[in-house]
Amino acid sequence: MKLAVRYRFRRNAERLRSHLARARFFRGHGVHSPFVYAIVRQVFMKTELREGDRSLYAALRERGVNERRAVQLQNLFIHCGYNRFGMNRATEADLCIATADTPTDRLPQLAEAARREGATLCIMEPYADVERRNCCRRLAAEHPSTSIDNRGYLLLFNGTLPKQHFKL
Numbered sequence: 001m002k003l004a005v006r007y008r009f010r011r012n013a014e015r016l017r018s019h020l021a022r023a024r025f026f027r028g029h030g031v032h033s034p035f036v037y038a039i040v041r042q043v044f045m046k047t048e049l050r051e052g053d054r055s056l057y058a059a060l061r062e063r064g065v066n067e068r069r070a071v072q073l074q075n076l077f078i079h080c081g082y083n084r085f086g087m088n089r090a091t092e093a094d095l096c097i098a099t100a101d102t103p104t105d106r107l108p109q110l111a112e113a114a115r116r117e118g119a120t121l122c123i124m125e126p127y128a129d130v131e132r133r134n135c136c137r138r139l140a141a142e143h144p145s146t147s148i149d150n151r152g153y154l155l156l157f158n159g160t161l162p163k164q165h166f167k168l
Contacts, residue, residue: 036148036166043075044150044168052078056085056095063087063099065124069152073097073122076155080120090114090121100125104132111139114158121156140165 049057049071057074061067077085077095086093088102090113098110098121107123114121126136126149136154140147146161147154150168 033146033161033164033166035161036146036164039076039079039148040168043072043079046075047071050075050078059085059087060097065099069124073153082120086119090117090119093117093119095119096121098123100128104129104135107132107135107139111143111156114156115144118158120158123154123156125152126154127151 047068054074056077057070060070060073065073073095080095082094084093085095085097087097088099088106088110090096090110096110096114096117096119098107102110102123110123111121123136123139125132127133136149139156140149140154143156143165144163145159146157146164146166148157148166148168149155
């Protein structure tokens with residue numbers, strides 16, 4: 001019984017620390033990148049799907065991604081002007097989605113393939129377990145361009161964007 005209470009307290013303390021560290025980015029305040037600010041305001045803060053193709057949304061929902069995350073990723077796809085997406089593959093895709101069931105040891109390979117292709121990599125559930133969290137932290141630290149961590153997924157953009165890391 002004592003162990004369960006101690007575990008819950010530690011878990012809630014970690015969650016509070018994460019929320020406080022990210023509070024400065026709430027609603028885009030503190031984001032000094034016009035690109036990331038536009039994503040926060042026009043993608044993350046929208047609850048309805050934008051006009052356009054909805055095939056990514058359907059594929060994500062089919063894979064069990066909750067509606068809110070699926071809407072955000074579909075809106076990101078449209079906002080960034082991407083044409084093709086790939087599930088767990090970076091070849092021939094503008095947006096590569098590493099689903100929650102992708103093994104953690106495969107994530108660095110996907111990140112490297114996405115970098116070579118110039119594609120954006122989206123890693124779903126980067127905090128699912130300690131191993132995945134540590135791998136995602138390493139990938140974001142080593143990534144040569146902009147990365148955005150919004151707890152539900154980690155976005156690694158490849159292209160001409162400067163090296164920046166945002167925790168939203």
